[in-house]
Amino acid sequence: MGFIVDGFPVFCLERWQSLHETSTGLVLSESGGEPPSIEELESYGVNVEAVVKRMELGYGWTKGLPRLRELIASRIYSDVVDAEHIVVTSGGAEANLLAVLATIAPGSLAIVDVPNYLQVWGLLAMRSARVYEYRRRSGDWSLEPDRLAELIDALRPKAVFVTNPNNPTGRVERSLGVLAEAAARHDTILVFDEVYRGLELSGPRTSSVLEAAESYGAVAISTGSLSKTYSLPGLRIGWVATNNKQLAEKLWSVKDYTTISTSRLSEELAAAVLEAAADKLAERTRRIAARNLELLSAACGVDRVHRPEAGAFTLIRVKGSDVVVAEELLRKHNILVVPGTCMKASGYIRVSLGIADSRRARDAYIKLCSALTETEGLDKESS
């Protein structure tokens, strides 16, 4: 995959997106819902003008707007975490950065869940951690909490990084007790990226790692954002939350170095969104993704399209190299998808379920699936 600078691996997925997402005709590489317009947001009860007009554009609070932290504590975590133990960040991306920097020192042992959005994986390399990749088994992609708990017992790592619900497999793990028990035994910190929590396509809402940690006396960190479940990535509002006071102090201290504070404007809008429209926005994203999963399955065939439990994306198995297929789709058909290799899910491409309009979504999937058939046919001829 290569390095940007010494010890800092190329972030394959984000680089691929950055290079192509603004210049490709059909973009199917996104992982959240298509964002609503400000007008649509207002129809859900967010009075944007009123929020914006009374604002002063100062730095605000380095830990994050107190009202926003209170709303995150109550609406996102059902008050299982103290608002004082939450730091507002620039998206889940900064939240993950703070979580790695606050828990991992050079040489620390960390277990990281794969396949995954490989930001944390890359940050751990950058931090010179010793990294154990915990690989989910393909097809089912279960986290297998018992197997992971055994590994925690054997390796006693400083921290375990999991994405739940998982990106790109869309797999949800709801039984976290055995992990929390193992973590508590060895003072291992459980760090869960929960940006897709609330975007379940089937089954109840995924419980937060903070709930299991509370029950079993473990230390945990949860990261989240408004980008995916709430389809508002342009606000760049995320958060990091923990049940441990010292860790909360560390996370906040690291924030002094990264961005000082998050955009004041975005924080006020985020508070208004959580107050008036969080449930409606999550429902909107779930409805779009569930409908698009059916449209995609109808276009490409139910046998090929993986059925995720959560997320606004899914995986399609491809014949041959996923990197070659993704490059061909881009070059010959002007379609952008994510090659699974960028997420340690070789043999698959990741396809967005986020397109808001149903006709546009159906046309997009028909185009994708016929391009895929053509690409794979060519691949077969040349092999």
Ligand SMILES: Cc1ncc(COP(=O)(O)O)c(C=O)c1O
């Ligand atoms: C698992 C996961 N975490 C974090 C992020 C970062 O998103 P954001 O910074 O917009 O919250 C992403 C983006 O795709 C993601 O998939």
